[in-house]
Amino acid sequence: MRLAGNYYQRKKVLVIGLARSGLAVANLLTTQGARVTVTDEKSKRELIDNIKKLKKEVKTILGSQNSVRLKNLVPECDLVVISPGVPQENPLVEKARKLKIPVESEVEVAFNIASYQLDWKTLPSPPVVAVTGTNGKTTTCELIGAVLRRDKRRNVIVAGNIGTPLSGVVGRITKRTVLVLEISSFQLENVNSFHPYVAVVLNITPDHMDRHKTMGNYIQAKANIFKKQTGKDFCILNRDDSRCRILGRKAKSRVIFFSSKRTLGKGVFVKRGRIVSHLDSRLKVSSDRSELSVKDVKLPGPHNLENALVAITVGNIFGISKSNIKRALEAFPGIEHRLETVREIGGRRFINDSKGTNVDACKRALETFPAPIILIMGGYDKGSPYRPLANLIREKVTALILLGQAAPRIEKELIGLAPIYRVDGMREAVELSYSLSQPDSSILLSPACSSFDMYLDFEERGRDFKRWVREI
Numbered sequence: 001m002r003l004a005g006n007y008y009q010r011k012k013v014l015v016i017g018l019a020r021s022g023l024a025v026a027n028l029l030t031t032q033g034a035r036v037t038v039t040d041e042k043s044k045r046e047l048i049d050n051i052k053k054l055k056k057e058v059k060t061i062l063g064s065q066n067s068v069r070l071k072n073l074v075p076e077c078d079l080v081v082i083s084p085g086v087p088q089e090n091p092l093v094e095k096a097r098k099l100k101i102p103v104e105s106e107v108e109v110a111f112n113i114a115s116y117q118l119d120w121k122t123l124p125s126p127p128v129v130a131v132t133g134t135n136g137k138t139t140t141c142e143l144i145g146a147v148l149r150r151d152k153r154r155n156v157i158v159a160g161n162i163g164t165p166l167s168g169v170v171g172r173i174t175k176r177t178v179l180v181l182e183i184s185s186f187q188l189e190n191v192n193s194f195h196p197y198v199a200v201v202l203n204i205t206p207d208h209m210d211r212h213k214t215m216g217n218y219i220q221a222k223a224n225i226f227k228k229q230t231g232k233d234f235c236i237l238n239r240d241d242s243r244c245r246i247l248g249r250k251a252k253s254r255v256i257f258f259s260s261k262r263t264l265g266k267g268v269f270v271k272r273g274r275i276v277s278h279l280d281s282r283l284k285v286s287s288d289r290s291e292l293s294v295k296d297v298k299l300p301g302p303h304n305l306e307n308a309l310v311a312i313t314v315g316n317i318f319g320i321s322k323s324n325i326k327r328a329l330e331a332f333p334g335i336e337h338r339l340e341t342v343r344e345i346g347g348r349r350f351i352n353d354s355k356g357t358n359v360d361a362c363k364r365a366l367e368t369f370p371a372p373i374i375l376i377m378g379g380y381d382k383g384s385p386y387r388p389l390a391n392l393i394r395e396k397v398t399a400l401i402l403l404g405q406a407a408p409r410i411e412k413e414l415i416g417l418a419p420i421y422r423v424d425g426m427r428e429a430v431e432l433s434y435s436l437s438q439p440d441s442s443i444l445l446s447p448a449c450s451s452f453d454m455y456l457d458f459e460e461r462g463r464d465f466k467r468w469v470r471e472i
Contacts, residue, residue, distance in 0.1 A: 339365060370396070
C-alpha cells in the first residue's frame with residue numbers, strides 16, 4: 001500500500017526485539033510521533049548499552065517475567081514491528097495476527113517512512129537496490145556500492161542486514177541518494193510495500209531450516225523482494241541456480257540473468273575470460289570501449305566472480321562507464337570475516353570466514369583454496385545437512401576441528417572423511433590447528449553454522465579467531 005501522509009503519527013506501536021534493528025526502528029518511529037514500546041526477552045542488564053541509546057519517549061518491557069503485561073498490551077496496539085531475529089511463531093506475533101493487527105518488519109517501516117519523507121511515490125521507482133540470497137549478500141552490496149560511487153553525482157548508502165539497519169540511515173537520505181540494501185529472508189517475511197528499483201537474488205541453497213521449516217517457505221520469503229516491482233524495475237537473477245531460474249518466471253519486472261558458466265543470449269556473462277553485457281537496447285549502457293575481464297576481479301573464488309557480475313549489471317543499469325566499473329573492481333579490498341587472510345606464519349595461512357554461517361558458504365570457501373586445508377567448523381546448528389561437504393573434505397581437508405553445539409551432529413555426518421578433533425573453544429581450535437598444520441596449509445575458519453551458541457554474532461566469533469591467531 002502507499003501510505004498517505006505520516007501514517008505512523010500517534011500510532012501505538014510494539015517493537016519486538018532490542019538488538020540493532022529494534023533500537024533503530026524504535027527511535028525512528030518516535031521521530032514520526034508514534035507511541036513506542038519495546039520488548040525483549042533479555043534483561044535490562046543484558047541490554048543496558050542499547051537501552052541508553054533509546055529516545056526517552058520509548059517505553060520498555062524487558063525480561064520474560066512481563067509476559068502477562070505484554071499479552072494485555074498487544075490488543076491495544078495499532079502495529080507490531082518485529083526484528084529479524086524474532087520468529088513468526090513468537091506468541092506476541094501470533095496474538096497480533098489473530099487480532100488482525102498489522103505485523104511489519106523493520107525494513108518495511110523504514111522504507112515507508114523514507115518514501116513519505118522523500119516523496120518517492122512521485123518517482124517511477126524508488127532509488128533502491130536490494131540484494132538477497134543465501135550467500136554473498138554483504139560482499140555484493142559493498143561491490144555495488146563501490147561501483148555506484150564512481151558516479152560522483154550520487155550519494156550512495158549501503159545498509160540493511162549488512163550492519164546499519166535501514167531505520168538508522170533514513171535521516172541521511174537525500175534526493176541524490178541511492179540505497180544499496182542487504183536484505184535477509186527474515187526481513188522479507190513481513191514486507192508489503194517494500195519496492196526496490198533493482199532486486200537481486202544471488203542464489204538459493206538450504207539455510208535457516210530451523211526458522212523457515214521448508215525450502216518452499218524459504219524461497220517464498222526470498223521472492224518477496226520483487227513482489228511489488230513493476231515493468232519499470234529490474235530483477236537480477238543467477239542463471240546458474242535452478243531455483244533462481246524458476247523465480248524469473250514470477251517476476252513482473254525486467255529480468256536480467258547473469259552467469260559465470262554459460263553464454264547468454266541476453267544478460268551478463270563470462271566468455272573466454274571476458275565479461276560481456278548483452279542487455280536490452282532500452283538501457284543506456286555506457287558506450288566506452290573498455291573491456292571487462294575476469295582478471296579485473298581481485299577477490300578469490302568463483303563465487304566472487306558471480307558477485308562481481310551482479311555489481312557490473314547494476315553499474316550498467318545506472319549508466320556507470322566500463323572504465324569506472326573496472327577501477328572499482330580492481331580496487332575493492334574485500335570485507336572482514338569473509339575469506340579474510342588474517343596472518344601467514346611459516347607458510348601457513350590463517351583465513352577468517354566467520355561469515356560462512358551455512359553449508360553452502362563453507363563449500364564455497366573450500367573450493368577457493370588448495371589442499372591441504374585444516375577446517376574449523378561448528379556453532380549453532382541451523383538444521384541443514386552437512387553431508388554435501390563430504391567430497392571436498394575427503395579431497396582437501398587433512399584435519400577437521402569441531403566446536404560448539406553442532407559438533408556432535410557434524411561429526412556423525414562427516415566421520416571417516418578426515419581426522420576429527422573436538423575442542424571446547426576458539427583458543428583451543430586455533431592452537432590445535434597450528435600444531436597439526438604444515439607449510440603451505442590453509443587454516444580455515446568456515447563454521448557452516450550460526451554463532452549464537454557461543455558468541456553474540458559472527459563478527460564477535462571472527463574477532464575471537466583473529467585474536468588467538470595473533471597470539472601464536
